[in-house]
Amino acid sequence: MDFRANTRTEGDINLSSERRSFQEAWLSPETKEVLAEDSRYFLHQSMSTPCLNVITNAEGIYLEDMDGRKIMDFHGNSVHQVGYKNRYVLDAVMAQLENLPFLPRRFTNPVAIRLAQKLVQLAPGDLNKVLFTPGGTSAIGLALKLARKATGKFKTLSTWDSFHGASLDAISVGGEGVFRNGIGPLLPGSEHMMPYNSYRSIFGDHDDGTYSLNYLEYMLEREEDVGAIILEPVRSTDVQIPPQAYFQRLRRLCDQYGVLLILDEIPTAFGRTGTMFVHEHFGIVPDIVVIGKGFGGGVFPMAGIIVREGLDVAQDISLGHYTHEKSSVGCAAALATIEFIENNGLLEHAVQMGAYLQQRLTEMMQRHEAIGDVRVIGMLAGIELVTNRHTKEKAAGHTEKVMYLCMERGLSFKVSNGNVITLVPPLITTQQQLDQALTIIEEAIDITFTT
Template identity: 30%
Template sequence: MSIDLERELKSEQNKNVSEYINKVLSLIEKEEINEAEAAWITKETVDGFRENVNPGFLEYRKTVTEGGQFAAVEWSDNGSCFKDVNGKEYIDCLGGFGIYNVGHRNPKVVKAVTDQLKRQALHSQDLLDPLRAMLAKILADITPGNLKYAFFTNSGTESVEAALKLAKMYSERTTFISTTRAFHGKSLGSLSGTAKGMFRKPFLPLIPGFRHVPFGDIDMMRKTFEVCASVGEDVAAVLLEPIQGEGGIILPPENYLKQVRELCDQYGSLLIFDEVQTGMGRTGKMFAAELYKVVPDIICLAKAFGGGVMPAGAVVATENVFRSWFDNPFMHTTTFGGNPLACAAAIATIGVLIEEKLPERAAEVGAYFLAELKKAAEGHQDKVQEIRGQGLMIGIEFHQDEIGYEVSKGMFDRGVLVAGTLINSKTIRIEPALTISYDEVNKVVSTFKDVLEHLDA
C-alpha cells in the first residue's frame, strides 16, 4: 500500500470516528430522545457488546429476562430508580451492589462534583491537594476507634489490595486468614482472600499465605491461629466482611467479631474489616463495625463512598499501622485515587448521610422492609428458605438456585431490579438506595408476592 493511499484511508477513518463521536455526544446532551434515537442507541449497544465488549453479557442478559429479550439499555436515573432508553422505569433494588446509598444522582453530590470540575478535575500528582487532606480528616473523625490515616483508591478491590500491603509492611508477616463465602475483589491480592472457586481457579496459584476458614466458626479460627503460630507462619491479619454480601447476606453469630478481635490481639495480628459493601450507612450504622462494637485496625471502603457519582474508595488505618508508609509515601500509589472530583463526591456523600440521618433511616426502613418481605413469603415455604438482613442489606434465600433465578426474572419484568444473577440466584440481594420511599418498598414487596404466586400457576 502506498503512503498516500494509507494516509487517505486513515483520514477517512478519522472522519468516520469523529462523526460517530459527535452523534454520541449530541445524544448525551439531549434531555429527551425520540423513538428513532432510542432504537439506534439500543442497536449500537447490542452490537457494541457483541463485537467490542463481551458477547457473554448479551447471552446472560437474554437468559435473565422473560421472553429472551435483551433487558434494559439503561439511560437515566434519579432517586431510587433508573429508566431504560425507552423510558420504562425500574425501582433499583440492586443499587450497583450497594453503590447508591444516597440515591441516584443525589443533587448535593452532583453539585459538589460539578463545582469542583469548574475549578480542577485532576491533581498535578506533585503538589498538595486540599480535598484529599480534608476528606482524610473527616474519615478520622467518623470512623470507629483510633483509625486516623487514609489512603484513597478507585474501587473496593484496590482498597483491599492496599490493606493487605499495609498489613504486610506492618509486621513483615505473610499469612492471612479469610473466610469461606467471602468476596473481597478480583485483582490478584484481593482474589486470594475471596473464597469463590469459580473466580479463583483460572488464576491459580494466587498470592501465597492465605488460609480460609468457615465464616462464623470461631473454634476453627482459633485452631488456625494456633497452627500458624506453631509452624512459624504467624498471621499478619484476618480479613473479614462484618456481614457477608456476595456470600448471601450472611450475618455473623453473636460475639463472633469480638472473639476474632480478641484472637488478633492475642497473636499480635491485625484485623481488617472489608466494609466496601456494609459501610456508608447501609446496615443502619455508618459502619457495620459500630453494630458489633468492634474496632478494626484497618477498614476498607468503596462502592457508596463516591455517592453513586464518582468511583472512589479508601483504606483507613491506625497511626501505628500506617506508620510503615511514612518514610516513603510512594511505597503504594495509584494515579487517580483521591482525585479532586472523587474527594468532592465523598465529602458531599458523608455530609448527606449525616445531615439526612440515612444510616438511622436504613435501620428503620430496613426493619419494615424485612418484616413485609417475610409476610409476603408466607405460604411459600416450599420456595423461600429464609429472609434475613440488617438495615437495607437484605437477602432472600430460596431452596434452589433456579427458583431465585425465576423470581429475579419475574421482578425485573415487572419493573424491579434485584441482585439475582445467572451465576448465583439461590440468594438474591436487595440493596436499594437508603432514600427509598415506603411507597416504593411496598411496591417491591407486592411485586415479590405476585411473582411468587405466579410461580405456583
C-alpha cells in the first residue's frame, strides 16, 4: 500500500509493517483475538479500526492493556487534562446521574446554568453567550451556521493543513487530505489560505506570519462575501505556535473587513497551554471560541461555543437541535473539570512543566542531530525528527519506529505530520513522570538513528 505524505498528516498509519511487527511481538494471542473481533464488526478507517491494542483500564496518566501492561498516555485524544478516573469529576457525574440523568429539550437545569456562568466569567471581553453540543465537530457546525446567520455572508476562510473535525462541513473548512481526499464536492463557500509559517522556506525566520496575512488581506479586498475566518490558535497536532503579532494583525483585518474570527480551541483549551483559553496568549478577543475534548473531563462527550453577546441573533432558527445539547450529566462533568483545574493550580503547574519540557527538549536537541526542532507551549510539545537538520527532510519511517519502541517501554503519544512526536500529557503529570517519558523517547531516538 502506498502511504503518501498526505495520509500522515494526523496520526500514525494503522496498516503499516511497523504496526504489524509491534503487534506480532508484543501482544498476546488473547489480545490478538479481541482485535480480530473488533476488526470484523467495525468499519475500517484510517487511524482507527484496525486498532492498535486492547485497553481494559485507565487511571491517572496511565492506560492498562489487556495483557496487564501500564502505559503512560501522552496522547489521550486531548481529553484527559485532569487524568483518567478523576475522583472529583466522577463524584459530580455520579451525583448528577442519581438526580437527573437526562434533560429533555425545552427545559433547563441549575448545573447547566452554573457551567455557562463559569465559562462567561473565565472568558475575556464580551464573550458572554454559550451553546453546548455533544461533540467538537458539531460545535464547529454551530460556529459556521452562526457566522452565516450573523453576517449574511456564506464564505469561510481557513488554512490548509488545519483540522476542525470529521463531518462533511468540518472537513470542508479543514485542510488535511486524509479527511478530504476522494470525498467529492464539499461545503460551498469554503476557501483556504496558507498557514502562518508557510513562507518560512522562502523568508526564513524573518517571516512572522506577515506574508500569509498579506495574502489574506488580498483575498478580503476581493471577496466581499466572506463571513468568517476559522483557525486553530495553536496547531495541536504538530504544535505550530504563531507569534502574538500574527493574531493581533489578524484581529485588525477581521474588524476592518467585517469578518468574524472563529478560534477552534477544541483540543487546546482548559489549561493545555498554561491558560484556560489559548487566545489569552495572543492578547485578542475572538468572536467565537469553539471548545470540546477536555471540556468533559475525560468522562462525558461535551463541546460548545462561547460567543460575543452581540451574536445572539439566531432565535428564529435552531442552530444546534441536539438531543444531548444541554446534558445535565455532561454539564456536571465539565463544571467539575474546570473546578478541579482551578482548585489544584493546574494552570500554574502547566506553565512550570512547560518551562521544564522546553529545557529538557532543548538539551535533547543539542545532543541529537535527528531532532530538527522542538516546540513547546504549556504541556503541549512537538519534537520534529529529520534525516538532515539543514534540509529539514522528514524522518517519517524513523519516527514511526521511535513511537513503537516507546510503546514497548510504556509510553504512548501521537505522531503528527509523519515526523513530529506530539506530547500531550495530562496536566496532573509530575516532573518525575515527564523525566521518565523523555528518557524513554531519547533512548528510542538513540536506538533508531544509530542502527
